[in-house]
Amino acid sequence: MIRAAIITLSDKGARGEREDESGRVIRDMVASIGASIEDYMILPDEKEQIVNTLKRLCDAAAVDLIITTGGTGVAPRDVTPEATREVIHRDLPGMAEAMRAESMKKTPHAMISRAVAGIRNQTLIINLPGSPRAVRENLAVVLPAISHTIEKMKGDPSDCARA
Numbered sequence: 001m002i003r004a005a006i007i008t009l010s011d012k013g014a015r016g017e018r019e020d021e022s023g024r025v026i027r028d029m030v031a032s033i034g035a036s037i038e039d040y041m042i043l044p045d046e047k048e049q050i051v052n053t054l055k056r057l058c059d060a061a062a063v064d065l066i067i068t069t070g071g072t073g074v075a076p077r078d079v080t081p082e083a084t085r086e087v088i089h090r091d092l093p094g095m096a097e098a099m100r101a102e103s104m105k106k107t108p109h110a111m112i113s114r115a116v117a118g119i120r121n122q123t124l125i126i127n128l129p130g131s132p133r134a135v136r137e138n139l140a141v142v143l144p145a146i147s148h149t150i151e152k153m154k155g156d157p158s159d160c161a162r163a
Helices: 021-031 047-059 080-087 093-104 108-112 132-153
Strands: 002-009 035-043 065-069 117-120 123-128
Touching: 002 021, 002 047, 002 132, 021 035, 021 065, 021 132, 035 047, 047 065, 047 080, 047 117, 047 123, 065 132, 080 117, 080 123, 093 108, 093 117, 093 123, 093 132, 123 132
Parallel strands: 002 035, 002 065, 065 123
Antiparallel strands: 117 123
């Protein structure tokens, strides 16, 4: 069982001015890999609060997976990638590259996504864009690799190659 947390990063969402459709999409999609949502929250786009929350979830709550949605663009308050980079110990650029490559097939705006993915201790953190459609499209790209990534992070010694 994968223990997961979802963090929606939105000033309007945190003030109750916007419904969190993206968080719901994530919840539905990660259920397909047997993930249990252990924590869910909506936070404002405040870097220190994001950093502290990511650290708490990785270190104290010890969840296996944190998926964030929102704050990955170029607007002045989009600080999710910076917060994530401050927290992770190991970068997983292939996940972010794969999401951007697939998104570029649908919109040229994908090239301004600054989403990152990485590992802190034994927790995989993946940044997703904020819109429900972009969440669905991006998460679909990395979802098949999440279980394997978590198994490897936790020390699974089996070979990665498929027969």
